[in-house]
Amino acid sequence: MSVQKLYAGAKLRETRTHLGLTQKAFAEKLSISLPYLNQMENNHRPISSAVILALVQEFGFDVSELAIGDGERMVTDLREALADPLFKDAAPALLDLRLVATNAPAVGRAFLALHRAYMQTNERFASLDEALGSGEVRPGASPWEEVRDFFHYCDNYIDAVDRAAERFVADRPTDRAIEDTLADLGITLRLTTEDTAIRQFDPTTKTLTLQASAARSTRRFQALHQIALLTKADLLDATLDLARFQSEQARDIAKIGLANYFAGAALMPYAHFLNHAKSTRHDLEKLAHHFGASLEQVSHRLSTLQRPGAKGVPVFFVRVDQAGTITKRHSATRLQFARYGGACPLWNVHSAFETPGQFIRQLAETPDGVRYLCLAREVTHGGGAWRAPVRRYAIGLGCEISHATEFVYSDGLDTSDATTFEAIGISCRICPRANCHQRSLPPLERTLQIDHNSRRTLPYEVLD
The missing domain is CATH 1.10.260.40 (lambda repressor-like DNA-binding domains)
Structure with missing residues (x-):
């Protein structure tokens, strides 16, 4: 380096x-x-x-x-926030944003928090009449973004929790660790076919009930989640104390996230998972089979391999619903995701819904000239019964092209041919590409030219 x-x-x-x-x-x-x-x-x-x-x-x-730190993430976040029409005539230059991210990251985070509060206030005002009519006005900023930012700026890696999970299964298989711990706690594990919660714990009877129709990977994960809440409460609370969330609701949501983190780390212990990922060249299906996990769990775990001195390949991971809304996201690469609105429509993660059960590969290039190997697949969470609701998502995983050979999915792709890379962006509001045929909004940092006597794909021309 x-x-x-x-x-x-x-x-x-x-x-x-x-x-x-x-x-x-x-x-x-x-x-x-x-x-x-x-x-x-x-x-x-x-x-x-x-x-x-x-x-x-x-x-x-x-x-x-x-x-590789918070700098690139913050620059991307600041650019997107400053693309708001509110700053149209006063948006700082990119160099100034880099100086803020490098020299004063706390100021940058404060600005992002302020802009987020402004956006949320605008949304509440926009729906005020309806909210007043239904009596559902709830003041206060949403805690979801605060929790998302916590994991985002921790590089999606929580060292103390990760190591605790690794120690939990250090000398025994994960299933044995679950059984032994539940027995030590005097907890009875029960499977149910009733239409109830996926996981339900009754502290009075010490009964942990899991949904029998759920996938085995889900049941194991939920059992580990409950174990984290019962046996690692002090560790989780200490981590939450350091985070200093602004509301109890944000803290409660983050505690769920930390318990989930423990569950994933215990299901796929760091060192063993990292070594197996390397030996299989990150074959998601082989990893899922070996660790008894789902493809989504494996993909998410790959995005957490950020332990100092033992990092995995830097990847991005995202989960998108059918409306294009990003419901999970993390990137250890230079690719950052839009905080507002959906992801670029040219990205292959959207095409995954058209080919369920299949992996889709894409060689992509972002406006900054960085090239990526992108992988996408549709995943379905069944309801377990006739007419039960089915949840469908698409997961996306990828790495910068310099690491592509470490993934089995790069086999057969010509990464040396520049013409094979598709042009994608982050968000239409900050994407500088002038000739994108899928653009939904004009870039706010560029000048537009309108010709009433001519119409191309877009009703305007983006000028340099």
């Missing part, structure tokens, strides 16, 4: 704070002067190779964290 002109002051400052060291003590351990450290932390000077080497030797620092 190139270390020239590497400005990562925020990450350096975050590392020092995490270690509980003053600037003076940190400078001494790195064998540099206090003014030099101060200049690097404020991005007045790049981080030198000698400092990077000292970070590795002294603290076991993962060098890749200096190059």
Whole structure:
């Protein structure tokens, strides 16, 4: 990795704070002067190779964290928020956004939180008459985005919870760990065919009831989720305390997310899963069979392999419903997803609904020139009975093209031919492509030209 002109002051400052060291003590351990450290932390000077080497030797620092952090995610989020018509005449240049993401990430997050509150307020005002008529007005910002951002900016990896799950199954198979733990807790496991919840725990009778019609992977996952709530409550609460959510509802939602995280990590323990992913070249079906998990669970787990010093291939993972709404998302790559509106219609994840049960491959290129191997597949969650509701989603998984050979799905694809890569974007509002035939909205950062005497695919022309 190139270390020239590497400005990562925020990450350096975050590392020092995490270690509980003053600037003076940190400078001494790195064998540099206090003014030099101060200049690097404020991005007045790049981080030198000698400092990077000292970070590795002294603290076991993962060098890749200096190059891949919150910066690109924040720049993408800021660009999309600033594409709001509210900022049409005052949107900062891309260089300014990069400076904010690098030098003042806390300011960037505060702006995003403020814009999110503004959007939510606008939505509430738009439906105020109807809400007042039905008596369903509920003030306060939605906690869902707050929780989503928590996992988003944690790189979708929660170290303490992940390691606890790995220890939970360290010396025994996952099923044995579930059985032993439930027995130790005096809990009876019951399967039901009644039309009830997928998982129901009665603390009075100590009975855990799971839906018999649910897939085995789902039952195992739900059992582990309940075990996390019962045996890892202190760990989950400590993690939630550090997150400092703004509302109890957000905290409650995040606790579900952390229990789910524990369940996925126990179902697919980190080191074993990482090694098997490499040996199978990330064959999702082989991984699902080996770990007794679903394709969605396996795909999601691949997106969490961000342990310092033992990272997996950086991938993006997304789940989309039939309306095009993104219901799950994470990216350890430079590809970031739209926070508002749907995903690019040219992305293959939308085509997955047309070919259920099949993997769809796509070589794609984003407007910044980065190329990706994209994989999509439709997944169905059956209702377990005649006329029971069926939920359909499409999952998307992919990596930058430099890692494509590590995936079995790249076999037979010509990644050297530029013409095989399809042009995709993030969101129409911030996509700069001038000639996209699927554009639904004009780019707010570009000038439009309207010709009343001419009509092409779009009713306007996007100017440079």
